[in-house]
Amino acid sequence: MKSIDKAMSALRLLVDSGGELRVGETSRHLKMTRGNASRLLASLARGGLLEQDPVTQRYRAGILSVEIAASFHRNFDLVEEARKEMEELARQTEHTVWLGVPSGTEVLVLKTVRGPQPIQFAVEPGHRLPAHAAAMGKALLALKSDQEIRALFSADPESLTTQTKTSIDELLRDIAMTRMRGYAVSNQELFEGVKAISVGFEDPQKSMGVAISVSYPLFSIEKTGDQPIIDALLMFARSFGTRIGDKRWVL
Amino acid sequence: MKSIDKAMSALRLLVDSGGELRVGETSRHLKMTRGNASRLLASLARGGLLEQDPVTQRYRAGILSVEIAASFHRNFDLVEEARKEMEELARQTEHTVWLGVPSGTEVLVLKTVRGPQPIQFAVEPGHRLPAHAAAMGKALLALKSDQEIRALFSADPESLTTQTKTSIDELLRDIAMTRMRGYAVSNQELFEGVKAISVGFEDPQKSMGVAISVSYPLFSIEKTGDQPIIDALLMFARSFGTRIGDKRWVL
DNA sequence: CAACATGTTGTATATTATGCAACATTCAAA
DNA sequence: TTTGAATGTTGCATAATATACAACATGTTG
Structure with a gap:
């Protein structure tokens, strides 16, 4: 047609x-x-x-x-299932929690839950972020093989900040580390002054990846460091991965 | 085509x-x-x-x-303009704040901001509510003439709870009261145990109505009554109506 | 098992989407 | 203001394509 x-x-x-x-x-x-x-x-x-x-x-x-997008969210059970736990995670960490799915070399943001603080770094659902620079993107890329990732990026990744990884080899090294660590990190690679960590899940039936991340400004962790946020995210990941049942937590 | x-x-x-x-x-x-x-x-x-x-x-x-819906929200400035003030209103009232536009005999929900309490009555953006039973719907209908409203409803409005107004005459009386009061009320007409109040705005350039509402469970106002919520909504309306400038607060 | 729905694919035909042209507006430069 | 180019829209003959019909594979139900 x-x-x-x-x-x-x-x-x-x-x-x-x-x-x-x-x-x-x-x-x-x-x-x-x-x-x-x-x-x-x-x-x-x-x-x-x-x-x-x-x-x-x-x-x-x-x-x-x-209206169509609303029926998407209604059917895509995951978004509704995840909502409450995302809100809990946002409350615990006091930062914005994100849910995204892969879309080529980008990440499609499906949901954001803002933290309690008035000023928050967030976009509305439907926006796309470059996968190589966003924590969610790297968590999702880590579900693929190096070969698949190379095939995905025809050109070198675009530079967004001074921290952005701009070569595929550099990106692959970071993703290898992500696989070992169990979570992805974006240290000001997307926006100056903003860090984010993310874990990726995979639904083996739909063969589709889903990522959850927490983003936070650098100054907010001057005293506490990243660890409390990492702990909260990993605890979320364990609970979420098992609770959904047919959705397997891979990382 | x-x-x-x-x-x-x-x-x-x-x-x-x-x-x-x-x-x-x-x-x-x-x-x-x-x-x-x-x-x-x-x-x-x-x-x-x-x-x-x-x-x-x-x-x-x-x-x-x-993705398309996201670009809708990006262009429909009103939603982004309203977001911060809606969040403030949700914080003040501790209840869910809604933004909707008319869609035939229904109201299309474009945005919801949940209150701080864990259990909240809300739907995701994109859902539609029956205009004759929702506070937003009645606030929007109040912007039209009785003649236009009669033309809109070919059949009698559907009954959703025991409180739903199921005849057009009854509905028009309620809407006349809405015009006088300056805000619309839905007392368990959409869902048992849930009240909502709403004000409607009109954008004369786009000749399009927009409604903001606050919904709350009956038990939550046993001690305080409706008045604090009404006051907060009307204060919001004054601020919102004047702040946007080219959008006229009609009620 | 049989009878029935359902989703998909192939093919000739008739509908329709297309290219071309003309027209009214808008905008920028002269 | 005038001129020239770019824009969005509409009419029309023709070429392209969406359609109806049929056949097939695969569930589903009685």
């Missing part, structure tokens, strides 16, 4: 270009005439999946997308 | 039938053969908007839907 495939490509383009699409832009990327791109986007908007800004004429995500 | 219109209908059907679609079901509702429905859903799954359960063969929402 080719016209639907094109619609999917347009939606992917929307996500990748930051949430706004213009007709001309779409026509160029999907190699169709402006006229047909116009008709395509208009149809998507007619259904409510997109909506067109009456002023700028740009297309954005519509309300239907929120 | 007819095939895209059909895809939109299928997605709408997915949402309305609770998050799972079967090929046969789709073919019947959209009046197409099973073969073509199979091809349609397979295309949507190829793009990641849906995914097919390998065991049951049923189609569910896919990861792309979460």
